Amino acid sequence: MPATAEELKSIPGLSYAELPIHSIHPNRKQPRQVFDEDDMAELEHSLREIGLLQPIVVRPSGEPGDAPYELVMGERRWRAAQRVGFETIPAIIRETKDEDLLRDALLENLHRSELNPLEEAAAYQQLLQEFGCSQDELSQKIGRSRSQISNTIRLMKLPALVQRRVAAGVISSGHARALLSLEDPAEMERLAQRVVNEGLSVRSVEEIVALQAGLRLADNKKQQKEVARPERLDYFANALSDRLDTQVKITLGAKKGRVSIEFASVDDLNRIMGVIAPSS
Structure with missing residues (x-):
C-alpha cells in the first residue's frame, strides 16, 4: 500500500523540484570524459517515448557567475534531455560537500560500469x-x-x-x-x-x-x-x-x-x- 502524506517524512538538506534545464552546469569533477554516441542516442529515444523516469541529483552551486545548480549525478540524462529539447528536468536537490562531489560521481559511474579504465x-x-x-x-x-x-x-x-x-x-x-x-x-x-x-x-x-x-x-x-x-x-x-x-x-x-x-x-x-x- 502506498505511503500516506502523514507517513512521508522530509529529509533535512534534501528536496525535489522541476528545474529549468539551463539552470544546471556540469560537475567539474566528473571522472567520466567519454559519452558513447550510440548509448546517448538510445537514451534520447527513451526520453522521447516515455520521458525521464529517474531524476538527476544536483547541489546548489558555489561558483559565482555560473548556473545556480551543479550536477552531482546524472550527466548522461541531463545531456540527453537537452538534446531532446526538454526545458525542465526533475531533480533531487541536496547539500553535497566539495570533498564528496568526486566520490559520488565516481561511485555512480562505477556502479553503472560506465568509466573506461x-x-x-x-x-x-x-x-x-x-x-x-x-x-x-x-x-x-x-x-x-x-x-x-x-x-x-x-x-x-x-x-x-x-x-x-x-x-x-x-x-x-x-x-x-x-x-x-x-x-x-x-x-x-x-x-x-x-x-x-x-x-x-x-x-x-x-x-x-x-x-x-x-x-x-x-x-x-x-x-x-x-x-x-x-x-x-x-x-x-x-x-x-x-x-x-x-x-x-x-x-x-x-x-x-x-x-x-x-x-x-x-x-x-x-x-x-x-x-x-x-x-x-
Whole structure:
C-alpha cells in the first residue's frame, strides 16, 4: 500500500523540484570524459517515448557567475534531455560537500560500469590526492579492494599512446597490465601495436613479455647468476597479481618457498578461485 502524506517524512538538506534545464552546469569533477554516441542516442529515444523516469541529483552551486545548480549525478540524462529539447528536468536537490562531489560521481559511474579504465584510474588518483588518504583508506570509502585500486592506478604509468588505446577500448586493461611488466616505453608501444594488428590475447602478451625478460637475462650470464632469481620471483609475483587482480607475494627460503594471495572478502576469495580453477 502506498505511503500516506502523514507517513512521508522530509529529509533535512534534501528536496525535489522541476528545474529549468539551463539552470544546471556540469560537475567539474566528473571522472567520466567519454559519452558513447550510440548509448546517448538510445537514451534520447527513451526520453522521447516515455520521458525521464529517474531524476538527476544536483547541489546548489558555489561558483559565482555560473548556473545556480551543479550536477552531482546524472550527466548522461541531463545531456540527453537537452538534446531532446526538454526545458525542465526533475531533480533531487541536496547539500553535497566539495570533498564528496568526486566520490559520488565516481561511485555512480562505477556502479553503472560506465568509466573506461583510464578514467577510473585518474579518478582514484584524484581521490587519493584530495582525501590525502592511503589506498587502504580509499578502499574503505568506496567499497573497492585495495589491490583493485592499486592495479588500476598502475595504468597511469603506460605511455600516452597506449593509454589512448586503453581508453578507446582498442586494447583491454588485462593487456595493459601485462605491458606494464616491460621496462622500456618503446617496447610497450610496439607490443601494443602487435595486439591491435594481430589480435593477441592477454595470455599471449604475458608469454611474449616473459620471453623478452628471459632474453634480457641471458645476455649477461654473470648478471643472471647474481640477480635472475629475485627478478624472476618479482616477475612471477607481478604476473600473478595482474591475473588475479589482487596482491600476490612470493618469498623464497633456504629449502622452500611460499606464495601469499591477498583477498578482501569471501566474495573476493570466490572470485579469485574462479580465476585459478574455473571448472570448480
